[in-house]
Amino acid sequence: MVKPKYPWYYQSSKCAPQYALRHLRDAWDRAFKKTAKPPRFKKKGRNDSFTLDGTIKVVDHYKIQVPKIGILKTYERLPFGYKPKNVTISPKANKWFISFRIEVKSQNTAKSVERVGVDLGVKTLAYLSTGIVFEGAKAYKRYEKLLAKLQWRNRKKVIGSNNWKKAQIKIAKLHTKIANIRKDTLHKLTTYLAKNHGEIVIEDLCVQGMLKNGKLAKAIADMGFYEFRRQLEYKCQLYGSKLIIADRWFPSSKTCFLCGWHNPDLKLSDRWFLCVGCGSVFDRDWNAAMNLSRWSHHQAQACGQVAADSLG
Ligand SMILES: [Zn+2]
Numbered sequence: 677m678v679k680p681k682y683p684w685y686y687q688s689s690k691c692a693p694q695y696a697l698r699h700l701r702d703a704w705d706r707a708f709k710k711t712a713k714p715p716r717f718k719k720k721g722r723n724d725s726f727t728l729d730g731t732i733k734v735v736d737h738y739k740i741q742v743p744k745i746g747i748l749k750t751y752e753r754l755p756f757g758y759k760p761k762n763v764t765i766s767p768k769a770n771k772w773f774i775s776f777r778i779e780v781k782s783q784n785t786a787k788s789v790e791r792v793g794v795d796l797g798v799k800t801l802a803y804l805s806t807g808i809v810f811e812g813a814k815a816y817k818r819y820e821k822l823l824a825k826l827q828w829r830n831r832k833k834v835i836g837s838n839n840w841k842k843a844q845i846k847i848a849k850l851h852t853k854i855a856n857i858r859k860d861t862l863h864k865l866t867t868y869l870a871k872n873h874g875e876i877v878i879e880d881l882c883v884q885g886m887l888k889n890g891k892l893a894k895a896i897a898d899m900g901f902y903e904f905r906r907q908l909e910y911k912c913q914l915y916g917s918k919l920i921i922a923d924r925w926f927p928s929s930k931t932c933f934l935c936g937w938h939n940p941d942l943k944l945s946d947r948w949f950l951c952v953g954c955g956s957v958f959d960r961d962w963n964a965a966m967n968l969s970r971w972s973h974h975q976a977q978a979c980g981q982v983a984a985d986s987l988g
Pocket of ligand 1: 932933934935936937951952953954955956
């Protein structure tokens with residue numbers, strides 16, 4: 677139906693609509709598996725991108741050949757000598773980006789810690805059982821203020837006017853900058869984890885649960901837990917470490933990691949874990965991370981029993 681009506685259809689590659697449909701199907705698959713929210717309608721000018729496949733070749737360090745368009749020059753250095761299967765091209769603010777996947781060999785790095793538990797925090801990005809805390813980027817707060825100011829100043833400009841367009845570009849640039857800072861923090865965390873630890877234990881945060889409390893640090897809340905896990909999965913393969921997902925119902929923050937005393941009344945706002953069993957006081961997130969680092973299938977069953985007993 678589209679083809680006879682819109683002559684521009686033949687000017688672009690047939691891959692672009694095909695991939696759009698494929699991505700839609702993937703999005704619905706994720707939604708039905710409940711790992712993501714259902715897809716929403718796209719708006720022109722927001723997160724625009726298209727995917728091409730066919731003969732793609734990195735010609736030299738600053739040139740890549742793609743079907744239908746030809747040779748594209750880049751400002752960033754490309755990995756030379758690869759033939760990616762497909763590329764995705766996307767405009768962001770006033771720049772164009774090209775992304776593709778290449779195959780690399782895994783490299784086993786020396787691991788300083790055998791096993792680590794990671795608790796994704798409310799106030800902090802992540803608390804590791806080794807005591808290391810990732811605060812998350814604070815740098816963007818300043819830019820967020822600036823963004824609000826720009827948007828406020830833009831409120832009375834005539835939509836479509838030149839001044840409006842200029843301001844739109846400024847706003848889009850700032851948006852990208854903030855997003856990049858968040859992306860960077862998440863990548864630094866996952867790389868650090870995968871490179872330096874033999875086994876990494878994380879909680880299985882379901883989407884519904886996250887929506888319910890919605891209180892994860894912004895860098896993760898923004899990109900989603902799915903992205904955090906995706907990065908860890910491929911980086912663990914890359915650096916030769918193992919990712920362990922603790923059971924969804926494992927009460928990591930409500931159990932004392934020393935004596936196993938269970939506090940069913942612990943609230944999200946409680947920053948400290950006070951143990952009645954052994955009298956210890958821990959930072960709540962650290963206690964959760966320690967529990968995760970000691971997690972095993974066997975222990976999970978025992979804990980389930982304790983929880984069932986206390987319920988009964
Ligand atoms: Zn205790």
